[in-house]
Amino acid sequence: MTAPRVPAPLIDAALVCAALADTWANVAPDNRVGLACALPAAVALLLRRHLPVAALALTLSAALVTDAVLAPLIALYALAATTRSRPLILAGAAAFTACYMLPWPPPAIDRMDHTTALIDFAYSLAMAAAPAFLGQLVQARRDLSLRLAEITEAREHERLLIAQTVLAKERAQLAREMHDVVSHQVSLIAVRAGALQVGTHDPETKEAATTIRRLCVRTLDELRHMVSVLRASGSLPTDLTPQPTIAELRQLVDYSGIETELDLDLPDDLPPPLQRAVYRTVQEALTNVRKHAPGATAAVRVQHAGGAVLTTVTNTAPTRPTLALPSARHGLIGLRQRAELLGGTLTTGPTPEGGYRLQLRLPVD
Structure with missing residues (x-):
């Protein structure tokens, strides 16, 4: 459960009040120049979200002439938290260090203490580095949160x-x-x-x-x-289900185990339902020859004539005794129903030579 977010106007008001309190504590009432720089610097914090560079520039004067440095430190933090330009952040930190270290008005050269100046420089640099590093840390945390959200979304999409x-x-x-x-x-x-x-x-x-x-x-x-x-x-x-075509008839005949002659004369653009019907008819006819006419030869002829596909399977008389094999005896009935669904006819019957003939006629249209 995430904590509720504090409204942005409330945060802005709190920071401005904190900068004004810092001004009240560090700037004397009779220091008109210091008040003229510190008070606008506190108000300039309202620009830090959209114009962080301008906000920092307007607050540096407070660090130059007074000890009220809270406003420029907040502006430097906002700059480091929003921009991705490292040189710009370094320039802002250097500007704050220079303004805070050098007093205004500057003292005479012979009155400057080199040891004190070095300590002031280190102190100013550390003071500038703290908000800069903190802002960069907050920016990295925000980028990491966005990256984690993208990874979570990608994983959710992958799961879906x-x-x-x-x-x-x-x-x-x-x-x-x-x-x-x-x-x-x-x-x-x-x-x-x-x-x-x-x-x-x-x-x-x-x-x-x-x-x-x-x-x-x-x-x-x-x-x-x-x-x-x-x-x-x-x-x-x-x-899901292999759909046989006319092109597979040759393989069907070759693997049927029966000496079969195939005569195929059909166009290449025959509708798939007709191709399946022809294939299943030849398949069932050759199965019946193998079961009921052992040793017989067969002839398969498929041709296109008169707007119809004519499939004829004829076998000779068996040369070996027929064995009693289990059969549902639904093959020819199923072929006849398939033919009727396609608007065709199926005729079967014995031949004068003692064989059997099966003929399927299907309209192409």
Whole structure:
């Protein structure tokens, strides 16, 4: 808890009164010259805040003709506490030393005592050095306080940045969880509801499945919006979930473990949602070939024709027995829903040669 600051006018009044009291104690009433110098010097202290050099110059006359030196000492302290010019402070201290050491009017040369003059010089110099050093000390303390305040503010700003960074990481983690877990689960619910909607003949069940699927789609839209907000305030979306593109199809085909022929003829400016849909479709189709047609070869053809992107994945008949593998059987349904969301169609079916064909058609607009 800081102490309350004393008002500046009250300090000025107290210093002027102290200088007047010093004049009353050290200047005789009949010394008109001394009073003419000491009284204005006390009033000149009011200028020390804004005009410290002028205040010191107006008070030096009191030190020259009288012993009332409180006013010039206060003015010298104010000069040392406000200015950053060391030569100016030294000049002020030297001027006070000269005015205080040399009496006025000056004595005759033969009456001067060198020993006394040396003592007076040392005493005057010490008297001038005290307020000068004190003023410099107060100035250094004030600068140190300002520096500490700046350091405190910088640390507070750094702490705020660290807190924002932690919050951004938490938001990014939350976005990942929502994208990878919540959205996936809601998508499965939508897929199951769509399957129930298509497979049932009961009107009430069909209506309930339709409602569930509609709510799931709406929830997914809201989740996508929330994830985009979290990503915008956390980190870049590309840092959260890698988004596949058409350029990665070659790597997908090479690492599929299936002898696959790839025919790719697409423009470079294909919208990202279409690129992801094509990639996921080819990925799911090759997965199904690997699971349900062991030993088969595949052909992937992606072309742009008639204002649409046509993706066709065809595989030959299996050459080895099919193994029973666990499957949720939601892959094709999910691809069909993705196609519908983009305004396209997905068709699948066996080929006359005993293989299987999957065809995705997406409008470019």
